[in-house]
Amino acid sequence: MSKNLSDNFNELSEITKKYIQARIDLVKLSFLEKATHVTAYLIDSLVLILLIALIILFALAAFVAWYGQTYHDYLTGLLIAIGILVVITVLFLLFKKRIVTSAVLRGYSSMLFDEEEKKKEEL
Numbered sequence: 324m325s326k327n328l329s330d331n332f333n334e335l336s337e338i339t340k341k342y343i344q345a346r347i348d349l350v351k352l353s354f355l356e357k358a359t360h361v362t363a364y365l366i367d368s369l370v371l372i373l374l375i376a377l378i379i380l381f382a383l384a385a386f387v388a389w390y391g392q393t394y395h396d397y398l399t400g401l402l403i404a405i406g407i408l409v410v411i412t413v414l415f416l417l418f419k420k421r422i423v424t425s426a427v428l429r430g431y432s433s434m435l436f437d438e439e440e441k442k443k444e445e446l
Contacts, residue, residue: 360434368430383407 383404390400415422 357435361431364430364434379408379411 387397387400387404390403391397394400
């Protein structure tokens with residue numbers, strides 16, 4: 324009887340070790356998934372910001388060229404373009420907390436807490 328109990332205890336010990344290892348692997352995979360989502364979000368955001376900046380700069384350069392050819396005054400066109408950039412910068416500085424913080428918080432929270440929200444929706 325003690326041999327049978329000893330065998331059962333050894334088997335339970337092995338199963339417990341396998342279960343703990345499976346849980347550790349699950350946590351690692353979950354972390355990897357979330358890290359991948361965060362990294363992809365950062366790269367997507369960076370590329371989007373760079374593309375928007377390029378579009379704005381090329382649009383302003385086109386405006387300067389048009390203004391210079393139309394009114395034969397490139398300096399005034401350049402000053403207007405710089406003024407537009409200053410206005411955009413000031414608006415961004417005034418509203419950066421609303422724009423950036425809320426967007427980043429929404430993005431990260433949707434990536435990091437999506438499992439908890441899905442569980443709540445199922446209930």
